[in-house]
Structure formats: C-alpha cells, structure tokens
Amino acid sequence: SQQGEEDPQALSIQEGENATMNCSYKTSINNLQWYRQNSGRGLVHLILIRSNEREKHSGRLRVTLDTSKKSSSLLITASRAADTASYFCATRDFGNEKLTFGTGTRLTIIP
Amino acid sequence: DAGVTQSPTHLIKTRGQQVTLRCSPKSGHDTVSWYQQALGQGPQFIFQYYEEEERQRGNFPDRFSGHQFPNYSSELNVNALLLGDSALYLCASSSRDRGQETQYFGPGTRLLVL
Numbered sequence: 001s002q003q004g005e006e007d008p009q010a011l012s013i014q015e016g017e018n019a020t021m022n023c024s025y026k027t028s029i030n031n032l033q034w035y036r037q038n039s040g041r042g043l044v045h046l047i048l049i050r051s052n053e054r055e056k057h058s059g060r061l062r063v064t065l066d067t068s069k070k071s072s073s074l075l076i077t078a079s080r081a082a083d084t085a086s087y088f089c090a091t092r093d094f095g096n097e098k099l100t101f102g103t104g105t106r107l108t109i110i111p
Numbered sequence: 112d113a114g115v116t117q118s119p120t121h122l123i124k125t126r127g128q129q130v131t132l133r134c135s136p137k138s139g140h141d142t143v144s145w146y147q148q149a150l151g152q153g154p155q156f157i158f159q160y161y162e163e164e165e166r167q168r169g170n171f172p173d174r175f176s177g178h179q180f181p182n183y184s185s186e187l188n189v190n191a192l193l194l195g196d197s198a199l200y201l202c203a204s205s206s207r208d209r210g211q212e213t214q215y216f217g218p219g220t221r222l223l224v225l
Binding site: 030031033035042044045048088090092096097100101102103 | 115142144146148150152153154155156159167169199203207212213215216217219221
C-alpha cells in the first residue's frame with residue numbers, strides 16, 4: 001500500500017521558476033527521502049532528511065519535514081528543463097528496512 | 112564504479128508463464144531490495160535480501176520469490192504470471208553493514224504479460 005500522497009499530482013512551470021511539491025504520510029518515521037524518476041526508468045536519490053531534522057539543503061534542493069503534521073515539502077529553485085521528471089517521497093519507519101513510496105508528482109519545466 | 116545493474120531491460124511473457132529477473136548491486140553493497148512499480152504509481156516493496164536470506168517481505172503473494180547469491184547479486188522469480196504483474200521491476204541496493212540508509216536503484220526491468 002502507498003504510504004504517502006504527493007501534492008500536486010502534476011505541476012507545470014516556466015524554466016527559472018521555483019517548484020514546490022508536498023508529501024504527506026501516515027506513520028511515525030525514521031527518515032524521509034526524495035527520489036526523481038525520468039521517463040519510467042530507475043529512481044535517483046535526491047536527499048534524505050531524518051525525523052529529528054526540520055530542514056535540509058542540497059544544491060538547488062530544499063527539503064522540510066514537519067513530523068507533527070506528518071508532511072514534507074521539496075523545493076527546487078531556479079528550475080531547468082532537465083528537472084522535468086516524476087518526484088517521489090519515500091518513508092522509512094523505525095525498525096523497518098523497506099521504503100514506502102508516495103504516488104508521485106509529475107513536474108514539467110517549460111523552456 | 113558500476114552502479115546497480117538489472118537484466119533484462121524488457122521482457123514479454125504470457126499468462127501462466129514464469130519469469131526470472133536479475134540484479135547486481137552496487138560495489139560494496141550487501142543488501143538487495145525489490146520493488147514493483149505499476150504504471151502511474153509509486154514503487155511498492157516486494158522483499159529484501161541480506162546474507163542470502165529474505166529479511167522482510169511486502170504484501171505480495173508466494174508466487175513472488177527471490178534469491179541472493181554469495182556475491183550479493185539477486186534474482187526475483189514470479190510464477191504463474193497474471194496480467195496484473197505487468198510493471199516495472201526495480202532493484203535497489205544498500206549496505207546494511209555500514210548502516211547506510213540510502214537505497215540506490217537500478218534502471219529496472221519492464222515486464223509485459225499478455
């Protein structure tokens with residue numbers, strides 16, 4: 001079963017704009033990770049945030065985590081055409097090895 | 112440094128047949144997880160192998176089985192294929208011994224069941 005729900009399901013923005021996507025989940029988690037997937041191929045790991053962290057940055061990516069609301073957001077700044085992809089959040093519970101993925105946000109960057 | 116590799120890339124089978132998918136983990140990784148991704152959905156966890164044993168299993172029937180070899184590579188077997196088994200099958204590797212939390216994914220095997 002899917003753990004999380006990404007919001008929005010699809011997002012189209014102009015190149016250079018910022019893109020924000022959100023993820024909600026249901027259980028108490030150890031960490032939350034964001035992945036990118038191009039054209040239905042393999043997933044690329046973007047960033048991991050632990051349950052005791054509130055914000056994390058990596059290059060043009062900024063992730064926030066609110067464990068009280070069981071939600072996370074991914075911000076991509078200064079978007080590029082190459083950022084066009086599907087983005088998934090995935091959670092890992094304590095004592096659990098598996099990742100539970102959300103339904104994904106399909107991001108399209110318009111040149 | 113080779114990443115996670117999977118074979119074959121594409122596969123077409125008919126209902127009732129059996130299929131075997133293969134995965135080689137990233138160098139230095141000892142743990143392999145398998146996921147099924149239906150079209151338009153997020154990946155769903157099938158099972159994880161570590162030290163040649165199945166350590167955790169998702170909500171998949173016994174038709175789905177696996178194996179891990181001493182060199183850490185892994186196979187996913189699906190028996191009595193159903194139309195609903197058509198999906199992208201993803202393998203991910205990580206290092207449990209190093210306490211690594213990130214899973215690195217291969218490019219996937221796209222299975223079509225007719």
